[in-house]
Amino acid sequence: MEQEYASTLLENTVTQLSRLPGIGRKTALRLALHILRQDENMGVDLGQSIINLRKGIRYCESCHNISETDICPICSNPNRDTSVVCVVESVKDVMSFENTGQFSGVYHVLGGVISPMDGIGPDSIEIQSLVDRVKRGGVEEVILALSATMEGETTNFYIYRQLGGLDVKITQLARGVSVGNEIEYTDEITLGRSLLNRTLFSESFNR
Amino acid sequence: MEQEYASTLLENTVTQLSRLPGIGRKTALRLALHILRQDENMGVDLGQSIINLRKGIRYCESCHNISETDICPICSNPNRDTSVVCVVESVKDVMSFENTGQFSGVYHVLGGVISPMDGIGPDSIEIQSLVDRVKRGGVEEVILALSATMEGETTNFYIYRQLGGLDVKITQLARGVSVGNEIEYTDEITLGRSLLNRTLFSESFNR
Numbered sequence: 001m002e003q004e005y006a007s008t009l010l011e012n013t014v015t016q017l018s019r020l021p022g023i024g025r026k027t028a029l030r031l032a033l034h035i036l037r038q039d040e041n042m043g044v045d046l047g048q049s050i051i052n053l054r055k056g057i058r059y060c061e062s063c064h065n066i067s068e069t070d071i072c073p074i075c076s077n078p079n080r081d082t083s084v085v086c087v088v089e090s091v092k093d094v095m096s097f098e099n100t101g102q103f104s105g106v107y108h109v110l111g112g113v114i115s116p117m118d119g120i121g122p123d124s125i126e127i128q129s130l131v132d133r134v135k136r137g138g139v140e141e142v143i144l145a146l147s148a149t150m151e152g153e154t155t156n157f158y159i160y161r162q163l164g165g166l167d168v169k170i171t172q173l174a175r176g177v178s179v180g181n182e183i184e185y186t187d188e189i190t191l192g193r194s195l196l197n198r199t200l201f202s203e204s205f206n207r
Numbered sequence: 208m209e210q211e212y213a214s215t216l217l218e219n220t221v222t223q224l225s226r227l228p229g230i231g232r233k234t235a236l237r238l239a240l241h242i243l244r245q246d247e248n249m250g251v252d253l254g255q256s257i258i259n260l261r262k263g264i265r266y267c268e269s270c271h272n273i274s275e276t277d278i279c280p281i282c283s284n285p286n287r288d289t290s291v292v293c294v295v296e297s298v299k300d301v302m303s304f305e306n307t308g309q310f311s312g313v314y315h316v317l318g319g320v321i322s323p324m325d326g327i328g329p330d331s332i333e334i335q336s337l338v339d340r341v342k343r344g345g346v347e348e349v350i351l352a353l354s355a356t357m358e359g360e361t362t363n364f365y366i367y368r369q370l371g372g373l374d375v376k377i378t379q380l381a382r383g384v385s386v387g388n389e390i391e392y393t394d395e396i397t398l399g400r401s402l403l404n405r406t407l408f409s410e411s412f413n414r
Contacts, residue, residue: 006273006280006298013260016253019245020238031227033298035257036264036273043261046223047254050242053220054250057243066243068214091213091240 010036062133064109064126066091074098074106081105083140087130087159089113089147097145105143108133113151114158122158131162144172217243269340271316271333273298281305281313288312290347294337294366296320296354304352312350315340320358321365329365338369351379 005011010032017028035043059065060072067073074080074094084105088094094107110125122128133139144159146152160170176194177186186194212218217239224235242250266272267279274280281287281301291312295301301314317332329335340346351366353359367377383401384393393401 006301007264007275009256009260009263009275010273013256016256019249019253021241022234022237027229029299030229032257032260034228035261036298040261042226044258046226047257047261049216049220049223050239050254050257051251053216053239054242054247054254056216057214066213066217068216072213074213091243092236094213095236 063107064111064129065094065107079104083138084143085130085133085139085141086143086145088145089152093145105141108142110146110155113146113149113155115151125155127155127159127162130159131166134163134166134168139168141169141171144170148173148175270314271318271336272301272314286311290345291350292337292340292346292348293350293352295352296359300352312348315349317353317362320353320356320362322358332362334362334366334369337366338373341370341373341375346375348376348378351377355380355382 005014010029013032013035014025014028017023017031018025020028023031035046056068057066058068058070060067060075061070062075063072065072065074069076075082081104085108086097086103086105087108087110088097089110089112091109094109097103097107108126108130110127110130112120112125114120114122114125130142134142142159142163144156146155156172163170174197175190176197177183177190183191212221217236220239220242221232221235224230224238225232227235230238242253263275264273265275265277267274267282268277269282270279272279272281276283282289288311292315293304293310293312294315294317295304296317296319298316301316304310304314315333315337317334317337319327319332321327321329321332337349341349349366349370351363353362363379370377381404382397383404384390384397390398
């Protein structure tokens with residue numbers, strides 16, 4: 001049913017907010033009315049921050065991560081090892097790996113995984129730029145860090161083949177039982193992989 | 208855990224978005240990254256619409272509904288019957304009643320209901336302005352259209368007492384079985400009220 005809005009300003013905001021994922025017109029209306037109940041500053045700051053974000057963010061020319069400069073802070077950091085490139089699906093995954101504090105290499109953000117069902121082929125994502133990057137030299141290891149899903153595995157395999165003739169080590173994330181998970185609820189494929197790739201118990205002390 | 212954001216612009220937007228109700232930092236990040244993936248126009252329009260909303264909206268001096276002018280379009284509409292005032296809790300409720308297409312009177316938006324648990328007393332909401340409005344004359348009927356909750360009933364009763372000595376008819380919404388509901392799942396109090404206030408079956412033909 002078409003809602004009767006008291007104001008075109010309100011209707012416009014509701015329309016804009018409801019374009020966001022997971023936000024329907026009812027939620028958008030609730031958010032807009034919330035903004036109206038707050039200090040004027042809150043609404044203005046929110047609106048301005050979104051404009052600044054959209055206008056100020058570009059993509060790193062090297063790794064395709066979001067950045068405010070041509071080359072992102074990770075790629076331009078002299079303390080990062082540019083010979084190790086971690087291939088991830090999205091900007092969010094870069095944040096996840098950065099939060100582990102375990103990685104001192106650099107990234108390559110694909111911007112998606114191959115998914116024919118969604119019309120995403122190899123050319124829709126940043127695979128060619130990865131190949132070019134490796135061909136330019138200086139990369140010793142490519143870590144495939146995509147999701148352990150059908151699409152992720154397909155993309156892993158496609159990249160593996162594209163990099164086939166080049167002198168680079170290609171690794172992937174370990175598959176195994178997630179920390180905190182019970183064996184009872186872990187699927188058989190994961191259990192099988194975790195058995196095959198078992199590690200020395202004594203090595204876990206040093207981590 | 209503190210997230211490492213790739214950019215202060217992104218972090219700022221996430222912080223602002225996560226001030227909205229029902230949106231945590233994870234959802235805010237998802238929304239911000241979505242905005243980045245869209246056309247630049249989409250983000251800029253969204254931001255600008257929120258700023259315009261917050262700067263352009265004020266409250267109607269007569270009914271306290273949101274408005275872009277001193278007096279809202281409903282109050283200034285010559286076809287509306289200003290002698291019938293429907294008292295509602297919120298701006299959203301005005302929209303709900305407008306959507307029924309059944310009401311040609313005007314509104315009075317309280318901006319809440321009396322709720323001592325939440326620190327909302329009679330002076331926190333627009334009750335005195337309602338009393339003043341009735342005292343100025345011209346109002347023949349006040350329809351109490353608040354929620355059928357403890358707080359709503361309390362507020363109804365408080366308003367009823369405040370308007371006690373004035374020459375005005377005070378009515379409230381009918382209580383009864385909701386349209387589409389089954390008797391089996393309707394509570395006893397509602398069933399009791401619906402029996403007491405039963406209406407002529409023949410009257411339902413004309414609605």
